[in-house]
Amino acid sequence: MAVEDLGDTVELTFPSSPKTKVTILKYGATVISWKVADVEQLWLSEGAKLDGSKPVRGGIPLVFPVFGKSAEEGFQALPQHGFARNSTPAEANPEVYSKWGKGDNDFTLFLTITLNDDNLTTKIEVSNSDSKPWTFNWLFHTYLKVNEIEDTLVNNLPGEECYDQLIAETYEEKSPAINFTQELDRIYKNVSTDKVVQVIELGKVVHNVKRVNLPDLVVWNPWVEKSKGMADFEPKSGYHKMVCIEPGHVHDFVELKPGESWTAEQIIYKGDAIKLQSI
Ligand SMILES: O=P(O)(O)OC[C@H]1O[C@H](O)[C@H](O)[C@@H](O)[C@@H]1O
Numbered sequence: 001m002a003v004e005d006l007g008d009t010v011e012l013t014f015p016s017s018p019k020t021k022v023t024i025l026k027y028g029a030t031v032i033s034w035k036v037a038d039v040e041q042l043w044l045s046e047g048a049k050l051d052g053s054k055p056v057r058g059g060i061p062l063v064f065p066v067f068g069k070s071a072e073e074g075f076q077a078l079p080q081h082g083f084a085r086n087s088t089p090a091e092a093n094p095e096v097y098s099k100w101g102k103g104d105n106d107f108t109l110f111l112t113i114t115l116n117d118d119n120l121t122t123k124i125e126v127s128n129s130d131s132k133p134w135t136f137n138w139l140f141h142t143y144l145k146v147n148e149i150e151d152t153l154v155n156n157l158p159g160e161e162c163y164d165q166l167i168a169e170t171y172e173e174k175s176p177a178i179n180f181t182q183e184l185d186r187i188y189k190n191v192s193t194d195k196v197v198q199v200i201e202l203g204k205v206v207h208n209v210k211r212v213n214l215p216d217l218v219v220w221n222p223w224v225e226k227s228k229g230m231a232d233f234e235p236k237s238g239y240h241k242m243v244c245i246e247p248g249h250v251h252d253f254v255e256l257k258p259g260e261s262w263t264a265e266q267i268i269y270k271g272d273a274i275k276l277q278s279i
Contacts, residue, residue: 001013001014001015001114001115002015008025008026008027008050009023009024009025009026009032010023010024010026011023011024012024012113012115013115014115014116014117016117017037017117019035019037019038020035020036020037020115020117021033021034021035021115022034022035022113022115022120024113025050025056025059026088026089027050027051027052027056027086027088028055028056028061028062028084028085028086028087028088029062029084029089029111030055030056030059030060030061030062030085031059031060031113031120031122032044032048032050032056032058032059033059034115034120034268036117036118036270040145041120041144041145041207041268042058042059042060042142042143042144042145043058043059043143043144043145043146043238043241043242044056044057044058044059044143045057045058045232045233045234045238046234046235046238047231047232047233047234048232049232052086052088054086054232055081055085055086056085057230057232057233058143058242059143060122060140060141060142060143060266061081061085061141062084062085062109062111062124062139062140062141063081063082063084063085063137063138063139063140063141063246063248063250064082064083064084064109064126064136064137064138064139065078065082065083065084065100065105065107065134065135065136065137065138066078066081066082066100066136066137067081067082067137067139067218067248067250068080068081068165068250070137072253074100074101074102074134074135075100077099078096078099078100079096079099081139081141082096082100082137083096083097083100084109085141101134105130105132105134106128106129106130106131107126107127107128107129107130107134107136108125108126108127108129109124109125109126109127110124110125110127111123111124111125112124112125118269118270118271119267119268119269119270120267120268120269121265121266121267122140122265122266123212123263123264123265124138124140124263124264124265125261125262125263126138126254126256126261126262126263127256127260127261127262128256128257128258128259128260128261129258129259130258131258132258133255133256133257133258134255134256135253135254135255135256136253136254136256137248137249137250137253137254138214138248138249138250138254138262138264139214139216139218139246139247139248139249139250140214140246140247140248140266141218141244141246142209142244142245142246142247142266142268143242143243143244144199144206144207144209144242144243144244144245144268145241145242146199146201146206146241146242146243147201147206147241148201148240148241149180149221149239149240149241149242149243150180150181150240151201151202152179152180152199152200152201152206152243153177153178153179153199153200153201154177154178154197154198154199154200154219154243154245155176155177155178155197155198155200155274155276156195156196156197156198156275156276156277157173157175157178157188157191157195157197157217157219158173158174158175158176158278159172159173159278160172160173160188160189160190160191161173161188161189161190162186162187162188162189163186163187163189164185164186165185165186165187166183166184166185173188176276177200178219180221180223180243182223183221183222183223183224183225183226184219184220184221184223185218185219185220186218186219186220187216187217187218187250187251188216188217188218188219189215189216189251190215190216190251191211191215191216191217193210193211193212193213193214193215194277195277196208196209196210196275196277197209197217197245198274198275199243199245200274203274204272205271205272205273205274207245207268207269207270208268208269208270208271209245209247209266209267209268210266210267210268210269211247211264211265211266211267212263212264212265212266212267213249213262213263213264213265214247214248214249214264214265214266215249215251216247216248216249216250216251217245217246217247217248218244218245218246218248218250219243219244219245219246220243220244220246221239221242221243221244222239223239224236224239226239227239247264247266249264
Protein backbone atom coordinates (compact mmCIF):
# COMPACT_ATOMS: atom_id res chain seq x y z
CA MET A 1 0.00 0.00 0.00
CA ALA A 2 1.59 3.28 -1.11
CA VAL A 3 0.90 6.19 1.21
CA GLU A 4 1.14 9.80 0.04
CA ASP A 5 0.70 12.86 2.22
CA LEU A 6 -0.86 15.58 0.09
CA GLY A 7 -1.25 18.22 2.79
CA ASP A 8 -4.93 18.31 3.67
CA THR A 9 -5.41 14.73 2.54
CA VAL A 10 -3.61 11.40 2.59
CA GLU A 11 -3.92 9.00 -0.31
CA LEU A 12 -3.41 5.24 -0.16
CA THR A 13 -2.92 3.38 -3.43
CA PHE A 14 -3.10 -0.37 -3.96
CA PRO A 15 0.28 -1.30 -5.50
CA SER A 16 -0.82 -3.71 -8.22
CA SER A 17 -3.82 -1.60 -9.22
CA PRO A 18 -2.97 2.12 -9.05
CA LYS A 19 -6.58 3.10 -9.80
CA THR A 20 -7.68 1.45 -6.56
CA LYS A 21 -7.21 4.12 -3.93
CA VAL A 22 -8.60 5.75 -0.86
CA THR A 23 -8.43 9.44 0.05
CA ILE A 24 -8.60 10.57 3.66
CA LEU A 25 -9.22 14.18 4.62
CA LYS A 26 -7.15 14.91 7.72
CA TYR A 27 -10.01 16.99 9.11
CA GLY A 28 -12.19 14.49 10.95
CA ALA A 29 -9.93 11.68 9.63
CA THR A 30 -12.76 11.40 7.11
CA VAL A 31 -12.45 8.95 4.22
CA ILE A 32 -13.80 11.06 1.34
CA SER A 33 -13.19 8.71 -1.58
CA TRP A 34 -12.67 5.01 -2.16
CA LYS A 35 -12.16 3.91 -5.74
CA VAL A 36 -11.95 0.31 -6.88
CA ALA A 37 -10.38 0.16 -10.35
CA ASP A 38 -11.31 3.83 -10.80
CA VAL A 39 -14.95 3.31 -9.80
CA GLU A 40 -16.04 5.45 -6.84
CA GLN A 41 -17.74 3.49 -4.05
CA LEU A 42 -18.67 6.31 -1.65
CA TRP A 43 -21.03 9.24 -2.05
CA LEU A 44 -19.66 12.72 -1.36
CA SER A 45 -21.90 15.77 -1.57
CA GLU A 46 -20.85 18.37 -4.11
CA GLY A 47 -21.59 20.88 -1.36
CA ALA A 48 -19.46 19.11 1.27
CA LYS A 49 -17.13 21.47 3.11
CA LEU A 50 -13.59 20.12 2.94
CA ASP A 51 -11.95 23.17 4.52
CA GLY A 52 -12.52 22.23 8.15
CA SER A 53 -15.43 24.61 8.61
CA LYS A 54 -17.92 21.78 9.28
CA PRO A 55 -18.13 17.98 9.23
CA VAL A 56 -18.00 16.39 5.79
CA ARG A 57 -21.33 15.54 4.13
CA GLY A 58 -20.42 12.19 2.61
CA GLY A 59 -17.63 9.63 2.70
CA ILE A 60 -17.09 8.04 6.11
CA PRO A 61 -17.42 10.59 8.95
CA LEU A 62 -16.54 9.23 12.39
CA VAL A 63 -19.14 9.53 15.13
CA PHE A 64 -17.81 9.71 18.72
CA PRO A 65 -18.57 9.90 21.66
CA VAL A 66 -22.33 10.19 21.02
CA PHE A 67 -24.62 9.20 18.17
CA GLY A 68 -27.30 11.81 17.47
CA LYS A 69 -28.28 13.73 20.57
CA SER A 70 -28.47 12.18 24.01
CA ALA A 71 -30.25 13.24 27.18
CA GLU A 72 -27.84 11.15 29.30
CA GLU A 73 -25.74 12.95 31.85
CA GLY A 74 -22.41 14.02 30.38
CA PHE A 75 -23.78 14.02 26.81
CA GLN A 76 -26.61 16.59 26.77
CA ALA A 77 -24.40 19.53 25.84
CA LEU A 78 -22.66 17.78 22.94
CA PRO A 79 -23.74 18.60 19.40
CA GLN A 80 -25.25 15.87 17.21
CA HIS A 81 -22.74 13.02 16.58
CA GLY A 82 -20.10 14.42 18.98
CA PHE A 83 -16.72 15.85 18.03
CA ALA A 84 -14.57 13.29 16.17
CA ARG A 85 -15.90 14.35 12.78
CA ASN A 86 -14.88 17.94 13.42
CA SER A 87 -11.53 17.33 15.07
CA THR A 88 -8.07 16.94 13.54
CA PRO A 89 -5.76 13.94 14.09
CA ALA A 90 -3.66 16.20 16.34
CA GLU A 91 -6.37 17.66 18.53
CA ALA A 92 -9.96 17.06 19.65
CA ASN A 93 -12.07 20.11 18.75
CA PRO A 94 -11.65 21.98 22.06
CA GLU A 95 -14.96 23.83 21.91
CA VAL A 96 -16.97 20.62 21.47
CA TYR A 97 -14.72 18.31 23.48
CA SER A 98 -15.23 20.43 26.59
CA LYS A 99 -18.94 19.52 26.49
CA TRP A 100 -18.34 15.80 27.02
CA GLY A 101 -18.65 14.74 30.65
CA LYS A 102 -16.90 17.29 32.84
CA GLY A 103 -14.71 18.32 29.90
CA ASP A 104 -11.65 16.39 31.01
CA ASN A 105 -12.14 12.80 29.78
CA ASP A 106 -8.70 11.60 28.72
CA PHE A 107 -8.84 9.38 25.64
CA THR A 108 -7.03 8.29 22.47
CA LEU A 109 -8.60 7.32 19.14
CA PHE A 110 -6.50 5.26 16.76
CA LEU A 111 -7.94 4.77 13.26
CA THR A 112 -6.40 2.18 10.94
CA ILE A 113 -7.43 2.15 7.30
CA THR A 114 -6.55 -0.88 5.22
CA LEU A 115 -7.02 -0.86 1.46
CA ASN A 116 -7.18 -4.08 -0.49
CA ASP A 117 -7.98 -4.75 -4.14
CA ASP A 118 -11.66 -5.31 -3.39
CA ASN A 119 -12.26 -4.11 0.16
CA LEU A 120 -11.75 -1.31 2.59
CA THR A 121 -11.40 -1.83 6.33
CA THR A 122 -11.70 0.95 8.87
CA LYS A 123 -10.70 -0.10 12.35
CA ILE A 124 -11.01 2.04 15.44
CA GLU A 125 -9.32 1.66 18.77
CA VAL A 126 -10.65 3.76 21.64
CA SER A 127 -8.42 3.89 24.72
CA ASN A 128 -9.03 5.28 28.15
CA SER A 129 -5.89 7.04 29.35
CA ASP A 130 -7.80 8.58 32.27
CA SER A 131 -7.89 7.75 35.96
CA LYS A 132 -11.69 7.43 35.83
CA PRO A 133 -14.07 5.36 33.67
CA TRP A 134 -16.18 7.02 30.97
CA THR A 135 -18.71 5.92 28.37
CA PHE A 136 -19.16 6.50 24.63
CA ASN A 137 -20.93 5.57 21.40
CA TRP A 138 -19.03 4.79 18.22
CA LEU A 139 -20.31 4.78 14.64
CA PHE A 140 -18.92 4.80 11.09
CA HIS A 141 -21.33 7.11 9.25
CA THR A 142 -20.75 5.52 5.84
CA TYR A 143 -22.33 7.10 2.74
CA LEU A 144 -22.35 4.36 0.10
CA LYS A 145 -22.80 5.31 -3.52
CA VAL A 146 -25.65 3.75 -5.49
CA ASN A 147 -26.78 4.38 -9.01
CA GLU A 148 -30.47 4.84 -8.13
CA ILE A 149 -31.94 4.55 -4.65
CA GLU A 150 -35.34 3.54 -6.03
CA ASP A 151 -33.68 0.43 -7.53
CA THR A 152 -31.85 -0.36 -4.28
CA LEU A 153 -32.54 -2.98 -1.60
CA VAL A 154 -30.76 -3.62 1.71
CA ASN A 155 -31.06 -7.21 2.88
CA ASN A 156 -30.49 -9.46 5.90
CA LEU A 157 -32.36 -7.41 8.49
CA PRO A 158 -35.70 -9.28 8.81
CA GLY A 159 -36.45 -10.32 12.36
CA GLU A 160 -34.25 -7.57 13.78
CA GLU A 161 -35.49 -5.05 16.31
CA CYS A 162 -35.61 -1.64 14.81
CA TYR A 163 -36.11 1.85 16.23
CA ASP A 164 -37.66 4.05 13.59
CA GLN A 165 -36.38 7.56 14.27
CA LEU A 166 -39.04 9.16 12.09
CA ILE A 167 -42.02 7.86 14.07
CA ALA A 168 -40.14 7.25 17.35
CA GLU A 169 -41.33 3.63 17.52
CA THR A 170 -39.66 0.27 17.98
CA TYR A 171 -40.84 -2.73 15.96
CA GLU A 172 -39.58 -5.93 14.39
CA GLU A 173 -38.40 -5.62 10.80
CA LYS A 174 -40.57 -7.89 8.64
CA SER A 175 -39.26 -7.09 5.23
CA PRO A 176 -36.75 -9.56 3.70
CA ALA A 177 -35.16 -6.54 2.03
CA ILE A 178 -35.67 -2.87 2.76
CA ASN A 179 -36.61 -0.71 -0.20
CA PHE A 180 -36.65 3.08 -0.43
CA THR A 181 -39.69 5.14 -1.42
CA GLN A 182 -39.46 7.98 1.11
CA GLU A 183 -37.21 9.28 3.91
CA LEU A 184 -35.91 6.39 5.98
CA ASP A 185 -34.00 6.64 9.28
CA ARG A 186 -33.79 3.44 11.34
CA ILE A 187 -31.53 2.03 14.01
CA TYR A 188 -31.33 -1.77 13.89
CA LYS A 189 -30.26 -2.96 17.33
CA ASN A 190 -28.01 -5.81 18.25
CA VAL A 191 -27.74 -7.35 14.81
CA SER A 192 -25.49 -10.42 14.94
CA THR A 193 -22.12 -9.59 13.45
CA ASP A 194 -22.37 -12.90 11.55
CA LYS A 195 -24.79 -11.09 9.30
CA VAL A 196 -23.37 -9.33 6.27
CA VAL A 197 -25.66 -6.58 5.06
CA GLN A 198 -25.81 -6.30 1.29
CA VAL A 199 -26.80 -3.36 -0.86
CA ILE A 200 -28.43 -4.78 -3.99
CA GLU A 201 -29.32 -2.82 -7.11
CA LEU A 202 -31.53 -4.35 -9.78
CA GLY A 203 -30.58 -7.80 -8.50
CA LYS A 204 -26.84 -7.08 -8.41
CA VAL A 205 -24.85 -6.82 -5.20
CA VAL A 206 -23.08 -3.46 -5.17
CA HIS A 207 -21.76 -3.38 -1.58
CA ASN A 208 -21.28 -5.88 1.25
CA VAL A 209 -20.92 -4.51 4.77
CA LYS A 210 -19.39 -6.60 7.53
CA ARG A 211 -18.99 -5.51 11.15
CA VAL A 212 -16.66 -6.52 13.96
CA ASN A 213 -17.79 -5.59 17.49
CA LEU A 214 -20.37 -3.16 16.10
CA PRO A 215 -23.80 -4.59 17.01
CA ASP A 216 -26.01 -1.79 15.69
CA LEU A 217 -26.71 -0.63 12.18
CA VAL A 218 -28.28 2.64 11.10
CA VAL A 219 -29.89 2.85 7.67
CA TRP A 220 -30.62 6.35 6.39
CA ASN A 221 -31.74 8.13 3.27
CA PRO A 222 -32.91 11.75 3.62
CA TRP A 223 -35.11 11.78 0.50
CA VAL A 224 -36.57 15.08 -0.81
CA GLU A 225 -37.49 17.33 2.12
CA LYS A 226 -34.65 16.48 4.48
CA SER A 227 -32.10 16.96 1.67
CA LYS A 228 -33.54 20.43 1.01
CA GLY A 229 -32.95 21.33 4.66
CA MET A 230 -29.23 20.42 4.58
CA ALA A 231 -27.26 23.34 3.13
CA ASP A 232 -24.26 21.14 2.30
CA PHE A 233 -26.32 18.42 0.57
CA GLU A 234 -25.78 18.96 -3.15
CA PRO A 235 -27.18 18.43 -5.63
CA LYS A 236 -30.61 18.30 -3.98
CA SER A 237 -31.35 15.23 -6.11
CA GLY A 238 -28.23 13.56 -4.61
CA TYR A 239 -30.36 11.37 -2.35
CA HIS A 240 -31.00 9.20 -5.43
CA LYS A 241 -27.29 8.35 -5.46
CA MET A 242 -26.61 7.35 -1.86
CA VAL A 243 -27.59 5.21 1.07
CA CYS A 244 -26.06 5.46 4.51
CA ILE A 245 -25.28 2.10 6.09
CA GLU A 246 -23.75 2.97 9.43
CA PRO A 247 -22.23 0.25 11.63
CA GLY A 248 -22.02 1.36 15.23
CA HIS A 249 -22.37 0.79 18.93
CA VAL A 250 -25.16 3.27 19.57
CA HIS A 251 -28.04 1.52 21.27
CA ASP A 252 -26.18 1.73 24.55
CA PHE A 253 -22.90 3.21 25.67
CA VAL A 254 -19.62 1.30 25.92
CA GLU A 255 -17.93 1.76 29.27
CA LEU A 256 -14.15 1.92 29.38
CA LYS A 257 -12.22 1.70 32.62
CA PRO A 258 -8.84 3.40 33.10
CA GLY A 259 -6.19 1.72 30.95
CA GLU A 260 -8.73 -0.24 28.89
CA SER A 261 -9.09 -0.23 25.11
CA TRP A 262 -11.95 -1.17 22.79
CA THR A 263 -11.67 -1.99 19.09
CA ALA A 264 -14.20 -2.34 16.29
CA GLU A 265 -14.17 -2.61 12.50
CA GLN A 266 -16.20 -1.97 9.40
CA ILE A 267 -15.30 -3.94 6.28
CA ILE A 268 -16.88 -2.93 2.98
CA TYR A 269 -16.21 -5.33 0.15
CA LYS A 270 -17.15 -6.15 -3.41
CA GLY A 271 -18.61 -9.54 -4.30
CA ASP A 272 -21.54 -10.54 -6.46
CA ALA A 273 -23.16 -13.42 -4.61
CA ILE A 274 -26.47 -12.68 -2.91
CA LYS A 275 -26.43 -14.31 0.49
CA LEU A 276 -29.64 -14.42 2.46
CA GLN A 277 -29.25 -14.81 6.19
CA SER A 278 -32.21 -15.38 8.46
CA ILE A 279 -32.39 -14.69 12.16
O1 LIG B 1 -26.83 15.93 9.50
P1 LIG B 1 -25.96 15.03 10.35
O2 LIG B 1 -25.73 15.56 11.71
O3 LIG B 1 -24.69 14.68 9.62
O4 LIG B 1 -26.77 13.68 10.53
C1 LIG B 1 -27.17 12.94 9.42
C2 LIG B 1 -28.00 11.73 9.84
O5 LIG B 1 -27.19 10.88 10.63
C3 LIG B 1 -27.81 9.62 10.98
O6 LIG B 1 -28.00 8.85 9.84
C4 LIG B 1 -29.10 9.82 11.71
O7 LIG B 1 -29.78 8.59 11.88
C5 LIG B 1 -30.00 10.81 10.99
O8 LIG B 1 -31.11 11.12 11.83
C6 LIG B 1 -29.24 12.09 10.65
O9 LIG B 1 -30.08 12.95 9.94
